[in-house]
Amino acid sequence: MLDILVRGGLIVDGTGNPPYPGDVAISGGRIVALGRLEGAKATTVIDADGLAVAPGFIDMHSHSDLSLPLHPKASSSLSQGITTEVAGSCGWSLAPVKKETAGSVLRGLCEGLMGEVPGGLDAESGEGAPDLGWYSFDQYLEHIENQGMGVNLYPIVGQSLLRAHVVGTDRRPATPGEIRAMQELLVACLAEGARGLSTGRAYLPGAGASIEEIIALAKVVAASGGLYTSHLKDESSGVVDAVAEAIRIGRESGVRVEVSHHKAIGRANFGRVAETLTMMEDARRSGVDVTCDVYPYSFAQVFSLLTEIPGISPSQSDDEVRVLLAQEEFRQKTVDQLLKACASENGAPGFLSRPEHIMLISLGASHELEGQPLASVMGGFALLPSSPSAPAVGAPDPATIRALVDRLLDFLREQDLRVNLAAIMAEEDVVAVLGQAETMVGTDAFTLDRELGGRTPIHPRHYGTFPRVLGHYGRDKGLGGLAPMVRKVSGLPARKLRLADRGLLARGMSADVVVFDPGTIADRATAQSPYLEPIGIGWVIVNGRVAAKDGRPTDARAGMVLRR
Numbered sequence: 167m168l169d170i171l172v173r174g175g176l177i178v179d180g181t182g183n184p185p186y187p188g189d190v191a192i193s194g195g196r197i198v199a200l201g202r203l204e205g206a207k208a209t210t211v212i213d214a215d216g217l218a219v220a221p222g223f224i225d226m227h228s229h230s231d232l233s234l235p236l237h238p239k240a241s242s243s244l245s246q247g248i249t250t251e252v253a254g255s256c257g258w259s260l261a262p263v264k265k266e267t268a269g270s271v272l273r274g275l276c277e278g279l280m281g282e283v284p285g286g287l288d289a290e291s292g293e294g295a296p297d298l299g300w301y302s303f304d305q306y307l308e309h310i311e312n313q314g315m316g317v318n319l320y321p322i323v324g325q326s327l328l329r330a331h332v333v334g335t336d337r338r339p340a341t342p343g344e345i346r347a348m349q350e351l352l353v354a355c356l357a358e359g360a361r362g363l364s365t366g367r368a369y370l371p372g373a374g375a376s377i378e379e380i381i382a383l384a385k386v387v388a389a390s391g392g393l394y395t396s397h398l399k400d401e402s403s404g405v406v407d408a409v410a411e412a413i414r415i416g417r418e419s420g421v422r423v424e425v426s427h428h429k430a431i432g433r434a435n436f437g438r439v440a441e442t443l444t445m446m447e448d449a450r451r452s453g454v455d456v457t458c459d460v461y462p463y464s465f466a467q468v469f470s471l472l473t474e475i476p477g478i479s480p481s482q483s484d485d486e487v488r489v490l491l492a493q494e495e496f497r498q499k500t501v502d503q504l505l506k507a508c509a510s511e512n513g514a515p516g517f518l519s520r521p522e523h524i525m526l527i528s529l530g531a532s533h534e535l536e537g538q539p540l541a542s543v544m545g546g547f548a549l550l551p552s553s554p555s556a557p558a559v560g561a562p563d564p565a566t567i568r569a570l571v572d573r574l575l576d577f578l579r580e581q582d583l584r585v586n587l588a589a590i591m592a593e594e595d596v597v598a599v600l601g602q603a604e605t606m607v608g609t610d611a612f613t614l615d616r617e618l619g620g621r622t623p624i625h626p627r628h629y630g631t632f633p634r635v636l637g638h639y640g641r642d643k644g645l646g647g648l649a650p651m652v653r654k655v656s657g658l659p660a661r662k663l664r665l666a667d668r669g670l671l672a673r674g675m676s677a678d679v680v681v682f683d684p685g686t687i688a689d690r691a692t693a694q695s696p697y698l699e700p701i702g703i704g705w706v707i708v709n710g711r712v713a714a715k716d717g718r719p720t721d722a723r724a725g726m727v728l729r730r
């Protein structure tokens with residue numbers, strides 16, 4: 167007796183070869199037979215008549231290692247057919263941490279991304295150790311394994327964590343001794359199961375590193391056969407240089423490189439991906455294993471304008487915030503803080519120095535303005551410098567800043583505090599990147615088992631990414647046939663990740679399977695309603711167990727950590 171028999175579907179096996187009709191037999195967590203299996207009996211029989219049967223989708227870029235302690239069922243991921251996620255991205259992971267800084271590092275990461283923190287971090291433990299039960303990479307992996315999880319996790323370690331551990335938060339080059347210490351820490355993480363290293367070249371503290379420091383770490387990863395993923399140092403005007411840097415890291419260290427969520431932000435940079443895609447192609451021809459992934463949307467991370475205003479915190483109620491926004495004293499304080507920021511090393515917040523790159527995503531009242539650039543409602547204020555040395559803009563005077571602050575805070579009041587923003591990309595660029603044969607797909611999301619509370623907006627990619635790739639782009643826009651698009655989200659990433667027993671439907675492979683309707687599969691999540699589940703996903707099987715039935719995630723927690 168088999169565990170599961172998927173009967174009468176169209177087998178799209180992940181290789182890119184033409185689909186064929188047949189049955190898939192699963193037992194003991196593995197695919198044991200494919201083809202016409204007359205008379206086979208199973209505990210669970212899935213009628214896949216008229217449906218496609220494919221390998222579970224592999225998410226090349228997620229932040230689910232941050233959310234799994236709070237959202238272990240991975241409902242959002244399973245609802246879109248994901249069975250394996252690469253996590254530990256953009257230089258961030260939840261380990262390794264040390265006693266002295268664990269509290270602040272982990273609280274910063276969890277609160278920054280999700281607006282909530284795991285239980286052991288609730289108490290204001292200052293710099294002391296939180297009661298989460300992990301410090302080392304191994305302890306963290308054990309923690310989430312013990313909880314159980316809905317999807318498989320392919321864990322990589324974030325370079326910011328290594329740097330926070332050894333160098334601290336200083337933005338200075340590491341000493342040779344510190345580089346050796348980070349290499350040793352990385353060796354330990356790899357030995358404990360990490361599959362590679364990620365950097366967030368734009369984010370502190372990791373961004374303090376020189377390219378030589380990154381290459382020194384990448385050599386350690388290469389020696390272990392691991393993967394290096396890069397959130398580039400610049401995704402707008404400097405994107406070409408940034409891709410060149412990622413390629414150089416691959417060439418000089420020998421590591422396999424994955425450029426994360428590839429895009430060119432801002433109108434002035436639309437079209438630049440044509441150049442970066444060619445650079446990566448040329449690099450591959452010359453022997454560097456460099457590829458990229460993309461999420462299928464023309465806007466980036468969604469953020470609330472309110473969280474960008476100094477002096478506003480998530481713990482304040484909406485009523486308290488309304489009172490503050492009306493206060494003269496609060497406005498003056500905001501002006502002072504912005505003036506200070508403009509004179510500092512980092513300059514004004516990015517959304518104010520480049521308001522034409524930022525789109526109004528969702529608003530509390532003026533829905534007709536959704537989709538317009540932020541600059542269009544800001545009353546034409548002069549641009550603020552992104553750094554004191556930025557040549558185009560002089561140092562702003564207090565009166566300019568005051569006018570800007572008044573406009574921003576008034577706008578927040580007009581929109582009843584709900585002003586959600588995101589940086590924009592060109593639709594043509596999304597198509598160019600996604601359409602490239604070697605490009606893979608990453609959500610840049612994290613697992614969600616329920617809606618986030620507070621004022622944390624989420625991007626529709628949490629629920630929509632893979633159905634949007636297969637439905638909207640693959641089928642409706644004709645970007646690729648069913649078999650090539652399925653390969654893009656299964657066989658291709660499995661090869662890059664060196665997951666020898668996943669990503670394909672074949673005898674002996676781990677039974678990660680998704681059954682979906684290729685005619686109707688579609689995303690429904692939007693910027694305004696980001697929690698809408700997709701349609702067209704039927705059954706999801708993770709390691710031979712039913713993880714979603716009729717598109718509804720179960721609480722099987724059949725996932726595992728895919729340790730090195």
Ligand SMILES: [Zn+2]
Pocket residue numbers: 255256366397426427
């Ligand atoms: Zn990133």
